[in-house]
Amino acid sequence: MSVKIKFDLNDGLYLKDPQDSKLGRKIIKFSIVMIYKIGFESFNFKKLAIEINSTEASIYRYFENKHLLLLYLVNWYWEWVNYLINLNTMNITDSKKKLEIVVHSLVFATTDNSLVVFIDESKLHKIVVFEGTKAYHTFEIDKENSVGMFKSYKDLIEVISLIVLEVNPDFKYPHALASNLFEMTNNQLFFANYLPRLTDIPPKKNHEIEVEKMLNYFLCKLLF
Amino acid sequence: MSVKIKFDLNDGLYLKDPQDSKLGRKIIKFSIVMIYKIGFESFNFKKLAIEINSTEASIYRYFENKHLLLLYLVNWYWEWVNYLINLNTMNITDSKKKLEIVVHSLVFATTDNSLVVFIDESKLHKIVVFEGTKAYHTFEIDKENSVGMFKSYKDLIEVISLIVLEVNPDFKYPHALASNLFEMTNNQLFFANYLPRLTDIPPKKNHEIEVEKMLNYFLCKLLF
DNA sequence: ATATTTTTGATAGCATTACTATTATTTATA
DNA sequence: TATAAATAATAGTAATGCTATCAAAAATAT
Numbered sequence: 231m232s233v234k235i236k237f238d239l240n241d242g243l244y245l246k247d248p249q250d251s252k253l254g255r256k257i258i259k260f261s262i263v264m265i266y267k268i269g270f271e272s273f274n275f276k277k278l279a280i281e282i283n284s285t286e287a288s289i290y291r292y293f294e295n296k297h298l299l300l301l302y303l304v305n306w307y308w309e310w311v312n313y314l315i316n317l318n319t320m321n322i323t324d325s326k327k328k329l330e331i332v333v334h335s336l337v338f339a340t341t342d343n344s345l346v347v348f349i350d351e352s353k354l355h356k357i358v359v360f361e362g363t364k365a366y367h368t369f370e371i372d373k374e375n376s377v378g379m380f381k382s383y384k385d386l387i388e389v390i391s392l393i394v395l396e397v398n399p400d401f402k403y404p405h406a407l408a409s410n411l412f413e414m415t416n417n418q419l420f421f422a423n424y425l426p427r428l429t430d431i432p433p434k435k436n437h438e439i440e441v442e443k444m445l446n447y448f449l450c451k452l453l454f
Numbered sequence: 455m456s457v458k459i460k461f462d463l464n465d466g467l468y469l470k471d472p473q474d475s476k477l478g479r480k481i482i483k484f485s486i487v488m489i490y491k492i493g494f495e496s497f498n499f500k501k502l503a504i505e506i507n508s509t510e511a512s513i514y515r516y517f518e519n520k521h522l523l524l525l526y527l528v529n530w531y532w533e534w535v536n537y538l539i540n541l542n543t544m545n546i547t548d549s550k551k552k553l554e555i556v557v558h559s560l561v562f563a564t565t566d567n568s569l570v571v572f573i574d575e576s577k578l579h580k581i582v583v584f585e586g587t588k589a590y591h592t593f594e595i596d597k598e599n600s601v602g603m604f605k606s607y608k609d610l611i612e613v614i615s616l617i618v619l620e621v622n623p624d625f626k627y628p629h630a631l632a633s634n635l636f637e638m639t640n641n642q643l644f645f646a647n648y649l650p651r652l653t654d655i656p657p658k659k660n661h662e663i664e665v666e667k668m669l670n671y672f673l674c675k676l677l678f
Numbered sequence: 679a680t681a682t683t684t685t686t687g688a689t690a691g692c693a694t695t696a697c698t699a700t701t702a703t704t705t706a707t708a
Numbered sequence: 709t710a711t712a713a714a715t716a717a718t719a720g721t722a723a724t725g726c727t728a729t730c731a732a733a734a735a736t737a738t
Contacts (some may be wrong), residue, residue: 246685251685253685253686284686284687285686285687285688285689287686287687287688287689288685288686288687291685291686
């Protein structure tokens with residue numbers, strides 16, 4: 231079975247919707263592969279064009295520059311996690327269980343019966359871990375924010391914060407907890423990999439599983 | 455009264471120690487001013503050279519590239535916060551009080567009777583909030599880490615994690631808590647400024663004071 | 679099936695960036 | 709005051725980021 235999903239991403243992110251054409255989808259697909267492989271700083275439209283047998287000019291018709299392409303990918307990721315959380319908490323009534331699903335979604339960012347799309351969610355998650363915050367730590371943030379380019383992030387945090395409040399209605403900082411949960415997940419996965427002395431994740435074990443355990447430990451202390 | 459401090463930063467960060475010459479100190483001083491003003495992406499050695507009436511080539515004798523200059527600044531910041539924590543917890547015996555001082559140091563990153571040096575710590579802190587993680591989210595991280603370029607960060611986290619354990623010896627993830635505390639401080643200050651819907655910091659009030667309050671609330675729940 | 683519009687490819691070009699090299703001049707030190 | 713070291717001045721090169729133009733191909737409308 232194959233399900234097709236298309237997220238409505240803010241249209242300021244692109245010049246032409248990459249989801250609507252073959253070339254556009256190729257740009258998305260191979261930009262993920264390439265940024266994952268060589269990193270965002272070395273990545274550029276020239277290299278991508280060669281990789282997909284197209285031209286720089288053609289890619290520039292979809293995205294103004296590589297920064298907005300990255301922001302597009304990160305937006306897709308925010309929508310994706312939001313979608314995952316909604317999908318998996320749909321029939322759950324127990325709030326505590328819901329929160330565990332949130333954590334699981336943030337840490338693994340994948341479904342078992344994975345959807346057939348042109349996006350490799352596992353690579354995309356790794357890009358978000360490695361390069362994600364660069365997408366919103368720019369001097370254009372106020373302008374970009376004013377036209378809604380971070381709406382997907384805010385929506386995701388809102389969804390998580392509501393679940394936090396379900397678990398503990400008296401918790402004073404649900405949004406901060408939610409955004410910290412998102413950022414902490416990615417940070418600790420990053421540290422476990424590259425700077426293990428900044429974490430307590432055992433080096434030999436599966437990082438995802440250990441980070442998930444840790445986050446649940448933190449949440450338990452914070453909310454119960 | 456003026457006290458001069460000089461931190462021993464990893465010598466792989468620079469080609470020539472900028473603390474040892476007038477030009478070097480000018481590079482540091484004005485790179486902070488300039489990155490703060492125009493952001494790290496638009497900042498380059500050409501512009502800095504013009505600003506300080508020197509030349510690109512001269513700056514390249516101190517730093518291999520702008521990435522290593524940023525990493526130098528961030529290292530200086532890590533050392534600075536570590537220094538602040540040690541200075542202010544020196545005569546304190548109460549562990550809980552010590553942890554509050556840690557939080558205060560991370561949020562304000564400054565002393566009342568500020569030291570006279572060529573570094574504007576308040577601007578530097580803002581750079582760390584805005585650009586800090588870019589310094590360690592690079593594809594060269596393993597190489598840079600292997601020669602000790604993140605030692606100052608690890609030392610800082612170790613200091614904080616020991617205080618965490620003093621407060622609660624049973625807490626399972628002291629390093630993760632410490633690194634999250636560092637990252638969360640900067641993230642929430644950033645969000646409060648630019649993406650307030652990702653926090654619960656009241657928009658009108660003083661962000662530093664509110665973030666400090668919030669972090670203490672989190673720590674209280676986590677450790678007591 | 680053919681005309682028309684849209685999308686893509688091919689090519690060129692230009693300003694800026696990131697760096698390196700060379701030599702002259704200034705500054706510090708012996 | 710001689711010598712060495714640091715800096716300035718200048719030039720240059722390869723790569724990057726981006727724009728423009730026009731032809732070919734593909735999609736769509738008639």
